[in-house]
Amino acid sequence: MNTATVDDGHGHAGTMSLKLFISTYVFSKDHKMIGLQFLFSTLLWFFVGGILAMGIRWQLAFPWTDMPIIGGRLFSAEGGQISPEFYTTLFTMHATVMVFFVIIPILAGAFGNFLIPLMIGAEDMAFPTLNMLSYWFMWPAFICIGISFLTPPYGAGGGWTSYPPLSSVLSAAPGSVMAQTWWLTGVTLVGIASMLGSVNYLTTIIQMRAPGLTMFRLPMTIWSMFITAILQAFALPVLTAGGVMQLLDRLMGTGFFIPEGLVVNNSEMLSGGGQPLLWQHLFWFYSHPAVYIMILPAMGMVSDMLSCFARKPIFGYKPMVYAISGIAGLGFIVWGHHMFVSGMNPMLGMTFMVSTMMIALPSAIKVFNWLGTIWGGKIQFTTPMLFSLSFVSMFIIGGLSGIFMAATPVDIFIHDTYYIVAHFHYVLFCGTAMAVFGAIYFWFPKMFGRSMNETAGKWHFFLTFVFMNGTFYLMHILGAVGFPRRLADPYHYETFKQMLPMNQFITLCAFAMFLSQIIFAINFFYSIFKGPRVGRNPWRANGLEWFCPSPPVAHGNFDKQPIVYRGPYEYGSPEVDEDYYPQTQPPPEDVSEGDDTESGGDH
Amino acid sequence: MGRFWSLLFLSVPILGVAAFVFAAIPGGIFANHWLPEDISQHGAVVDKLFMFILYLTGVVFIVTSFLMFWFMWKYDADRNTEPVKYLHGSHTVEIIWSIIPAATLLFIAIFQMDAWADARMKYPTDKATGFKKPPLLLVTGRQFEWRMQYAGEDKIIGTPDDVHLVNDLHIPVNEEIVIRIQTQDVLHSFFLPNMRIKQDVVPGMKQHIWFEAKKTGTYDIVCAELCGWGHYKMRGRLIVQSEDDFREWMASAIAEQNKTSLNVNE
Ligand SMILES: [Cu+2]
Ligand SMILES: [Cu+2]
Numbered sequence: 066m067n068t069a070t071v072d073d074g075h076g077h078a079g080t081m082s083l084k085l086f087i088s089t090y091v092f093s094k095d096h097k098m099i100g101l102q103f104l105f106s107t108l109l110w111f112f113v114g115g116i117l118a119m120g121i122r123w124q125l126a127f128p129w130t131d132m133p134i135i136g137g138r139l140f141s142a143e144g145g146q147i148s149p150e151f152y153t154t155l156f157t158m159h160a161t162v163m164v165f166f167v168i169i170p171i172l173a174g175a176f177g178n179f180l181i182p183l184m185i186g187a188e189d190m191a192f193p194t195l196n197m198l199s200y201w202f203m204w205p206a207f208i209c210i211g212i213s214f215l216t217p218p219y220g221a222g223g224g225w226t227s228y229p230p231l232s233s234v235l236s237a238a239p240g241s242v243m244a245q246t247w248w249l250t251g252v253t254l255v256g257i258a259s260m261l262g263s264v265n266y267l268t269t270i271i272q273m274r275a276p277g278l279t280m281f282r283l284p285m286t287i288w289s290m291f292i293t294a295i296l297q298a299f300a301l302p303v304l305t306a307g308g309v310m311q312l313l314d315r316l317m318g319t320g321f322f323i324p325e326g327l328v329v330n331n332s333e334m335l336s337g338g339g340q341p342l343l344w345q346h347l348f349w350f351y352s353h354p355a356v357y358i359m360i361l362p363a364m365g366m367v368s369d370m371l372s373c374f375a376r377k378p379i380f381g382y383k384p385m386v387y388a389i390s391g392i393a394g395l396g397f398i399v400w401g402h403h404m405f406v407s408g409m410n411p412m413l414g415m416t417f418m419v420s421t422m423m424i425a426l427p428s429a430i431k432v433f434n435w436l437g438t439i440w441g442g443k444i445q446f447t448t449p450m451l452f453s454l455s456f457v458s459m460f461i462i463g464g465l466s467g468i469f470m471a472a473t474p475v476d477i478f479i480h481d482t483y484y485i486v487a488h489f490h491y492v493l494f495c496g497t498a499m500a501v502f503g504a505i506y507f508w509f510p511k512m513f514g515r516s517m518n519e520t521a522g523k524w525h526f527f528l529t530f531v532f533m534n535g536t537f538y539l540m541h542i543l544g545a546v547g548f549p550r551r552l553a554d555p556y557h558y559e560t561f562k563q564m565l566p567m568n569q570f571i572t573l574c575a576f577a578m579f580l581s582q583i584i585f586a587i588n589f590f591y592s593i594f595k596g597p598r599v600g601r602n603p604w605r606a607n608g609l610e611w612f613c614p615s616p617p618v619a620h621g622n623f624d625k626q627p628i629v630y631r632g633p634y635e636y637g638s639p640e641v642d643e644d645y646y647p648q649t650q651p652p653p654e655d656v657s658e659g660d661d662t663e664s665g666g667d668h
Numbered sequence: 669m670g671r672f673w674s675l676l677f678l679s680v681p682i683l684g685v686a687a688f689v690f691a692a693i694p695g696g697i698f699a700n701h702w703l704p705e706d707i708s709q710h711g712a713v714v715d716k717l718f719m720f721i722l723y724l725t726g727v728v729f730i731v732t733s734f735l736m737f738w739f740m741w742k743y744d745a746d747r748n749t750e751p752v753k754y755l756h757g758s759h760t761v762e763i764i765w766s767i768i769p770a771a772t773l774l775f776i777a778i779f780q781m782d783a784w785a786d787a788r789m790k791y792p793t794d795k796a797t798g799f800k801k802p803p804l805l806l807v808t809g810r811q812f813e814w815r816m817q818y819a820g821e822d823k824i825i826g827t828p829d830d831v832h833l834v835n836d837l838h839i840p841v842n843e844e845i846v847i848r849i850q851t852q853d854v855l856h857s858f859f860l861p862n863m864r865i866k867q868d869v870v871p872g873m874k875q876h877i878w879f880e881a882k883k884t885g886t887y888d889i890v891c892a893e894l895c896g897w898g899h900y901k902m903r904g905r906l907i908v909q910s911e912d913d914f915r916e917w918m919a920s921a922i923a924e925q926n927k928t929s930l931n932v933n934e
Binding site: 468 | 688691704725740753852
């Protein structure tokens with residue numbers, strides 16, 4: 066190990082000129098810095114989204130009661146209560162923030178940027194300037210959504226799906242006239258930022274792999290980032306177009322989504338001839354693939370972590386690659402499952418039911434292969450491993466509950482109920498967010514050259530695991546009762562009034578889950594500065610990123626050119642005495658050939 | 669610690685199944701924590717399909733979660749002294765675990781089709797005449813109420829003898845009825861939990877729903893599609909009456925309305 070001799074270029078901040086500071090930390094073109102910028106921004110938004118969720122949970126547990134401590138300041142007009150208008154803003158913003166500012170950018174932006182060049186043995190991304198822009202295009206979006214939230218009186222309230230006419234007719238939501246416009250602008254800008262990123266990822270992965278790193282030697286993380294980038298590149302333009310159309314509807318009266326003769330709130334629309342369902346098609350044409358954009362990278366990272374901590378090759382590498390490719394292909398022809406009761410031709414509903422059922426297959430294959438990976442291994446229960454195992458366990462629940470809504474007749478009943486809410490939180494929180502936590506613990510040493518505290522990590526895992534199940538599992542039961550989502554007060558319905566105690570229990574679990582994240586926050590920030598220093602490869606993992614110093618060399622990542630001789634999952638190979646066979650270690654017969662490659666191993 | 673973590677993961681299928689079992693058992697502290705009472709002719713099919721998928725996914729959930737626990741328990745690095753199984757996969761098992769779920773999923777999809785066609789595609793016909801059944805009434809959603817417009821004696825909607833009501837939907841029991849639904853402003857969704865009916869209403873589109881109630885009583889009409897700040901209070905009542913009661917109510921409603929319109933004319 067010679068980490069001590071490698072200066073990462075960040076050590077001379079004291080003498081650094083302002084210009085250098087800006088080009089290193091602000092408008093940096095270095096993929097690692099951009100990755101960290103995405104990571105810090107998205108974690109901050111994660112906190113914001115979490116607070117919004119707490120507001121929703123407060124209202125559902127204690128409807129129309131004063132919020133303690135902060136209520137009086139936030140909603141002084143209502144005497145500390147959440148008003149129904151503000152409730153619609155809460156769930157709209159919670160979903161918007163979590164989907165567009167947390168999950169998508171933390172996976173593709175933070176981990177994609179940080180890991181892609183490192184894991185393929187490249188010096189940087191193919192287009193560093195484009196990469197920088199993809200981060201800085203997020204800022205106008207942050208600002209737009211921020212303004213939208215703070216615009217009086219109530220902020221955007223059209224739901225994250227922004228269905229017209231509610232979202233496109235100004236008089237339909239009089240409390241959020243400007244806010245909705247800001248919201249649309251913001252979401253459209255996020256799309257552009259991700260599109261810039263995806264082009265870069267595709268080019269980098271295709272063009273810049275280290276010698277010997279064939280496509281079928283890529284780690285699953287990179288495969289999943291690659292497929293995700295394809296999904297983004299092809300699906301996002303549709304959302305962007307839709308977003309611009311809806312903006313024009315609001316600002317110019319184009320009427321793409323507004324039909325003839327609409328009377329909203331006693332004011333008659335002048336434009337007409339549009340079709341509200343068209344928006345739903347455009348929106349879900351993007352947002353269903355987006356569901357996979359929000360889970361595939363997590364699946365890839367989990368595959369890598371599972372193999373590393375089971376000390377065993379990944380089971381069924383190629384089937385896994387085919388499975389995610391299958392998800393990407395099928396992902397484009399299932400969007401209609403969000404629209405079974407929307408009034409879309411019921412005949413189409415049948416087609417979408419079949420394609421949606423079939424997309425469950427690759428997910429099932431992946432679960433079986435993960436189980437195959439840990440079978441017969443030597444499992445090390447580290448913090449990242451616990452998060453990865455919980456990803457699999459929770460994804461089983463989230464995947465299986467999806468079958469209910471794929472079945473059209475059953476979906477009639479559970480559509481727009483808490484069954485759906487339970488389903489996508491199992492996929493996105495208990496799945497993706499847990500994988501992201503695991504990935505942060507796992508790659509933290511590579512990011513900062515220090516490791517996070519394991520004991521605190523395990524407490525964080527344990528508390529989050531328990532309370533998130535307490536929060537989201539019972540939502541299935543709410544859904545079975547038909548408990549509708551997005552209602553500020555469902556309890557005045559006879560059918561739902563008995564569900565209040567269960568909602569109060571859920572809310573308590575949600576608060577506890579939220580508070581458990583304090584452990585993570587302290588551990589994270591403390592370890593950046595005070596965590597124990599680590600060498601190149603603290604987990605004894607086999608990916609190329611562990612071949613370079615921790616943190617990697619500031620310009621160019623690697624101090625030695627990596628040359629790849631085998632895949633990244635050679636754990637427990639009988640050919641070597643160690644329990645893994647590094648990718649860069651030449652096979653015995655090759656040793657005589659090259660003199661510059663024999664130092665490839667890390668030991 | 670491996671044992672502790674394994675048991676934590678084992679608690680997922682155990683508590684998970686328990687939650688569903690306790691919710692589904694009638695009575696007790698979890699009374700009415702399951703599918704609401706079904707009062708429709710076709711709802712039993714929907715419920716059966718729900719339960720069918722629940723059992724099927726339940727078995728997969730239990731088996732995979734238990735395997736997960738077992739592997740964690742058995743292959744804990746602290747206790748597993750055998751060398752790791754150096755293995756990159758197996759063609760045979762990949763094929764088995766691709767084909768079986770594929771066939772099952774396809775079966776589920778095909779198994780649902782009849783129920784979907786009955787619910788959404790087979791518009792009821794009048795048995796006596798063989799013609800399409802005319803709608804009993806027109807339901808119009810608007811921010812934030814449901815307006816009912818009964819066809820009246822001439823059975824045609826939009827004529828002066830129509831009966832108008834707000835939020836109250838009277839229907840006769842044991843008769844398949846057709847309702848035309850629409851919206852005047854934004855999207856709403858006409859949700860009858862006890863009828864297993866849900867249909868979004870879209871401006872510019874005329875749609876029909878049909879169902880038959882098996883039981884008299886008063887039930888909820890819920891708006892299930894976000895329609896603005898007052899979405900939560902867009903509540904209606906479904907009043908299922910015996911045939912005689914319904915006819916009596918209709919006659920009085922017409923008489924009442926004629927009286928008021930006469931007054932207006934005076
Ligand atoms: Cu979808
Ligand atoms: Cu509504």
